[in-house]
Amino acid sequence: MSVNVGPQPPDGKGPPVIRADRLEVIRGGTVVVEDATFSIEKGDFVGIVGPNGGGKTSLVQALLGLLPRSKGEIWINGVRQHEFKNWEKVGYVSQDATSFDEKFPLTVRELVGIGLVSGKNTGRPLRASDWKRVDEELQFMGIADVAGRRVGELSGGQRQRVVVARALVRNPELLVLDEPERGMDASALEKFYGKLSELHKERKTTIIVVSHDLSTVFCRMSRVLCVNRVVYSSSVDGSTEEEALKKVYGEHFNIVYHRHECTERFA
């Protein structure tokens, strides 16, 4: 039986990491995502933008199986979503991942260690090699110096890097971040996205970021999905990006690039 295999690209480079086909999501009786068809290829760095209430979070939650879909089909690595088993290869940081209690009794190292737990190793104690992996990830995210501190004592930027380290510690092939800029100032945001770019280039991780920060999305990411119930998929290098933005934000909308702030795009 080979019902698992989703649409294949003609060049034989393997199935898309994610493929949505005529996807519809209903939340509270309202259609929040309608007739969405798009694919995300291996190694893509995708920004999902759109106005508040436009369905960005619902879209990613549906892609990850956190929200049921009312119509359509989703494939992950060529496997139908409900038959997909390798969830340990997917890292997810939710919108409110950093809004934990100040007194939450976990050190940074302990929290990142918890990220190693998945459906395939439930109940297994962490080994020395696991903790070595944790320390490597702390080093990569630049938070090794706060490893022993409690997570509640960290700044917004540090918290965000900790929860991303927690998602990365399993070496995911796909990393999904929902509005990671919360609680970060401009400097922390710059460092954070610098780290994501590094991750994308060094490990070839496919990254999806839901964001309101349009300048960052258009400067750093290779593709953009504009979402306002309908999903407009475009490449930032293509000619449709302005049209897509106008469709979701309105005709009055224009985006202006500052060459000196957008070095990756104009490299």
Place this chain on the structure above:
Amino acid sequence: MNGISFSDIPSLFGYQFMQYALVGGVLASATCAAIGLFMLLRREALIGEGIAHVSFGGIALGLFIGVYPIYTALLLSVAATLSITWMRRKGIANSDAAIGIVVAFGLSLGLVLLSLSGGFNVDLFSYLFGSILTIDIQDLTISAALAIGVLAFLGALHKEVLSITFDEKAARVSGIPVERITIAFNILVALTVALSIKIIGILLVTALLILPGVAAMQLRLSFRGTMLFALAASAVSVIIGVVISAAVDVATSAVIIFVAMAVAAMTTMYSRLGDSK
């Protein structure tokens, strides 16, 4: 005052009822402290209160039909925790409202059954306020089995429970069986509450679930340190509480709670003093 002098306290430990009280009390309080710390982190501390009140209905049912009341309390407690989980999951009521509904049901059931059986009696009071000094070998065996079960579950799955507590959506995405672990955890909460009633009483069991964890969380330790401190604080509260209550002849469960409160107050002051330096 009908108490004994403090110089007689060492001799108390020679009595079997005192040994049972201390062992049973430490087992029950350690179980409450361990599971209570997770309940605090999950912001579900009041579920313990809800289940304790449903146990009142269960105790009354047992007394009414002539069955060992802890068994009927266990049954209703598990039913209550599953009902709370179901109402929340189906969107019928949020956590507070679901707890309110089961509390109302448990108290109403207890009152109806008590009315039918001719009103309050001595047995019921011992369950409302606990009777640690009267526990027997059967109670001790049950407490030990519960402690082993709860500590084994938390020992094996504490990372998973923490992961669900910290970010449930991320836990779901990583394939952790969130529903099964949550239901198992809630059933253990129900068992812990129902089986601690004989020792600490329906009205005070929530305090043993909450206070050791609150005391430990003030100290800003690692998770392991927080858990160990909560376990130690609960054991110390029981031992000092039992000894003081025997010395001054007052209700043991209330003194245990006062000692636990004093420990929490001390760790809070210590933490605040550290902040102001």
